Amino acid sequence: MSNAPVGRFAPTPSGRMHLGNVFAALVAWLSVRSRGGYLVLRMEDLDTQRTKEEYAQVLREDLAWLGLNYDLETEPQSRRSGVYRQYFDRLEEMGLLYPCYCTRSQLHSVNAPHLSDGNYFYPGTCRDLTWQQKAQFTRDPAWRVKVPDRVWTVEDMAQGHYEANLATDCGDFVVRRADGVYVYQLAVTVDDGEAGVTEVVRGMDLLSSAPRQMYLQSLLGFAHPAYGHVPMLMSSDGRRLSKRDKDLDLGYLRQHTTPETLIGVLAYGAGLLEKPQRISAKELAEVFTWDKIKGTEIYLDTAALF
Ligand SMILES: [Zn+2]
Numbered sequence: 001m002s003n004a005p006v007g008r009f010a011p012t013p014s015g016r017m018h019l020g021n022v023f024a025a026l027v028a029w030l031s032v033r034s035r036g037g038y039l040v041l042r043m044e045d046l047d048t049q050r051t052k053e054e055y056a057q058v059l060r061e062d063l064a065w066l067g068l069n070y071d072l073e074t075e076p077q078s079r080r081s082g083v084y085r086q087y088f089d090r091l092e093e094m095g096l097l098y099p100c101y102c103t104r105s106q107l108h109s110v111n112a113p114h115l116s117d118g119n120y121f122y123p124g125t126c127r128d129l130t131w132q133q134k135a136q137f138t139r140d141p142a143w144r145v146k147v148p149d150r151v152w153t154v155e156d157m158a159q160g161h162y163e164a165n166l167a168t169d170c171g172d173f174v175v176r177r178a179d180g181v182y183v184y185q186l187a188v189t190v191d192d193g194e195a196g197v198t199e200v201v202r203g204m205d206l207l208s209s210a211p212r213q214m215y216l217q218s219l220l221g222f223a224h225p226a227y228g229h230v231p232m233l234m235s236s237d238g239r240r241l242s243k244r245d246k247d248l249d250l251g252y253l254r255q256h257t258t259p260e261t262l263i264g265v266l267a268y269g270a271g272l273l274e275k276p277q278r279i280s281a282k283e284l285a286e287v288f289t290w291d292k293i294k295g296t297e298i299y300l301d302t303a304a305l306f
Contacts, residue, residue, distance in 0.1 A: 006037060006198045007028045012045065029068045044076075088175060097145055100141055101134075188209075190220070204229040204296060270293055
């Protein structure tokens with residue numbers, strides 16, 4: 001293996017990409033391509049209720065339209081439960097897993113602080129159940145991993161210094177749900193680790209996930225990748241752009257603008273260009289630098305898209 005960076009783009013094929021997904025994909029691509037690195041594509045389709053192969057196919061076409069090529073597509077998560085099972089077993093052999101029988105309403109009723117990613121702090125209710133207590137439950141448990149009382153530090157390429165102590169910030173977290181589905185944190189750690197990913201670039205809503213993934217990396221023998229959690233996109237009037245803005249998903253954008261216009265608006269908003277201009281991803285790779293991708297918000301002149 002060379003020392004070239006390996007990045008990844010890991011979309012959820014549950015609909016059309018919106019502008020925020022495009023921006024994360026663009027920065028992931030620029031970061032590796034500007035340094036002669038590689039990009040891996042992976043479909044995060046653990047939620048088989050919402051995801052569809054036809055959406056995955058449209059996603060590949062949208063990336064091609066944007067000029068964001070990749071070197072390899074790895075197996076989608078929906079087909080990897082056998083692999084995740086092996087890593088789950090290793091955690092169990094280490095004595096780090098325990099069954100949690102709490103119901104959803106129990107988990108949400110304890111005066112638990114709500115984390116930014118939608119999870120609740122878990123106070124360790126089921127950590128020390130005896131086998132007799134476990135035997136009284138008839139339902140299938142979720143499985144949690146015990147977390148250590150230590151600080152995890154991320155020197156994020158976009159957000160700078162970030163740290164968290166899992167013991168006080170989220171508590172023991174679920175790695176397999178009661179229905180047998182392995183959770184995002186475990187799947188991402190295994191997939192990135194096995195693919196040899198050296199940098200993880202994604203939206204900043206996932207920054208709080210990084211310490212949980214770093215913990216699992218350290219347990220499962222994977223190197224920590226570099227992290228870059230890119231800022232959220234805002235309209236020029238200060239509103240957060242989201243999936244609800246239908247005129248900003250690629251279905252609409254591909255009919256009403258060009259890839260060069262779109263990339264130019266994103267690049268100018270991010271500060272990668274001095275003035276508004278049309279530009280291809282390839283041209284932009286020549287001037288890309290992480291120094292410009294800072295902060296939590298980027299303001300876009302969306303009117304300039306059309
Ligand atoms: Zn529990």
